Amino acid sequence: MTATTDSHAASVTCAVEPPRALEFLADGIALGGWALGCFDTEEVAPGVFRGTALDSGAAVYVRIVPRSERGEIVYEVGADPAALEPRIRATVTADGDLCVVTLFAERTASMSDADWARTRTLHEAEVLLIGDQLARSSA
Numbered sequence: 001m002t003a004t005t006d007s008h009a010a011s012v013t014c015a016v017e018p019p020r021a022l023e024f025l026a027d028g029i030a031l032g033g034w035a036l037g038c039f040d041t042e043e044v045a046p047g048v049f050r051g052t053a054l055d056s057g058a059a060v061y062v063r064i065v066p067r068s069e070r071g072e073i074v075y076e077v078g079a080d081p082a083a084l085e086p087r088i089r090a091t092v093t094a095d096g097d098l099c100v101v102t103l104f105a106e107r108t109a110s111m112s113d114a115d116w117a118r119t120r121t122l123h124e125a126e127v128l129l130i131g132d133q134l135a136r137s138s139a
Contacts, residue, residue, distance in 0.1 A: 016098075090102065
């Protein structure tokens, strides 16, 4: 098993301009096609989306907070739409004609070792899905 840490980052290089990647990452419906912890999203209130965690089947809510001037998106996440907390952050950095998308996760105090390992593994897969979907959308 991988050593447990309090934060995790997973990255992918994409053949799109950074503004396009930021736009994609800020799209709550698109999120439901790559976020395995919040799959098949629908907007349930202005700016709040509900999806399904593929591992548990639980409803998960997310509010997307774009910070385009900083090249990042913050995802406020939770089981209760009235109590969302900033848990995930995505950054987009330019790399020549490409960009690098990185997902950052912070471990919460209540997260078990197994849940933290699952989160890290899901993020490794999610960045690959992001890269593939961005490539298809720009083709």
